[in-house]
Amino acid sequence: MNAPVKVLSYVQAAEAIGAHAAGRPRPGTEKVGLLDAQGRVLAAGVVADRDQPPFDRSTRDGFACRAEDAGGALRVMGTVRAGEVWHVDPLGAGEAVEIMTGAPVPAGADCVVMVEHVVECGAGIELQVGRMARRGENIVPRGAEAAKGGVILAAGVRMTATQIAAAAACGYAEVEVFQRPRVAVLATGDELVQVADAPLPHQIRNSNSYSLAAMVAAAGAEAVVLPVARDERGSLETSIREALECDLVLMSGGVSMGKYDLVEEVLTGLGAEFFFTGVEIQPGRPAVFGRAMGKYFFGLPGNPVSTMVTFLLFAEPMIRGTAGESETSPRFAQATLAEPVKVKTGLRRFLPAVLESAVEGSRVKLVAWQGSGDLAATARANCFAVVPPEREALAAGEVVSVLLA
């Protein structure tokens, strides 16, 4: 018995994924050293242990003074450096303290004038002609960045360098993160041989288990790579049952119309429900998403580029949701087409392309390819340019979305 046909638009499929990803139960947690938190998802919020900054902080090397006095000559009472405190009396009228970037502003001062904006005058200093000082200038007040007890990082955030630094600034030597989900990778197909084996002329090396394992790891999960399943009901069912012991299952191949495309049939026999059995995209049209024995699974089309595109669009958001991450959307950017593009309408296209990234006016150029089996061309690409389903011809200079790999 085959699964009911349910073909969605890309937007509908993405919404379905988003809804299921958001509803995942929270994984177990563990504590890890701060540097080991790179790429992990925070399970408990990081809270400011004191005001940030903890004192009124000078943002410039210069002189702390009262703005209302800065029109005249100022007596320099001493120096305060980062790591020091001005313990002498609060600043009075006409007084200044030499101050370094990062030092606490002495009591009584309400601005810092930059050293390059003053001139010496007698025993003191004065502002260069035409310069003004404003109250609060070059000072970040205590607690302006965060108040003591405020949440700096919420649970569900993925930790990269910035979040690690923010946790370090709050005194966290360790953080609580979610355990990594275990994601089964199951390639199917009688034509497949292992990478190290010599293929016969009609055989194909199994590359999908490698692309999937690498992308699963990059998404912050643990890949459990199972032996290739053969296109035979009994052994396929055994392999799928084993895969369903993991938190999430990624299968590749066997989801199209061929006589030996048995993945959906076997899943149906296991009582699976299907959320979609196709998406109006290319590559990746036959992509399948469902749930069996309480576990979500993807049947990703076997063509190597289709496998990767559908992973990025659907499987990765689901992995991120399963990992406890609150933001799960695929990463899209915008760029200008370097050359015109012509395609057939009806499917949203994700075409291998090179993004020439620039501070302004990033450009994207398609890579010539032979379709969704062309791994060699795709290996020269660094993104996929997106062509909306209703567009047949796009002109050079048009802005398009690109899916970042």
Ligand SMILES: Nc1nc2c(c(=O)[nH]1)N[C@H]1C(S)=C(S)[C@@H](COP(=O)(O)OP(=O)(O)OC[C@H]3O[C@@H](n4cnc5c(N)ncnc54)[C@H](O)[C@@H]3O)O[C@H]1N2
């Ligand atoms: N009559 C139709 N034929 C096809 C349709 C269709 O709608 N009607 N859809 C096409 C599309 S689109 C795709 S994509 C493929 C998807 O096919 P399957 O998911 O069933 O995948 P297979 O047939 O098993 O393999 C397709 C292709 O990919 C190679 N492959 C498979 N697994 C691997 C792997 N692990 N590593 C490397 N390469 C792999 C396989 O050898 C085939 O060349 O169906 C179209 N056909």
Ligand code: MOO
């Ligand atoms: O849509 Mo299939 O994924 O082209 O080759």
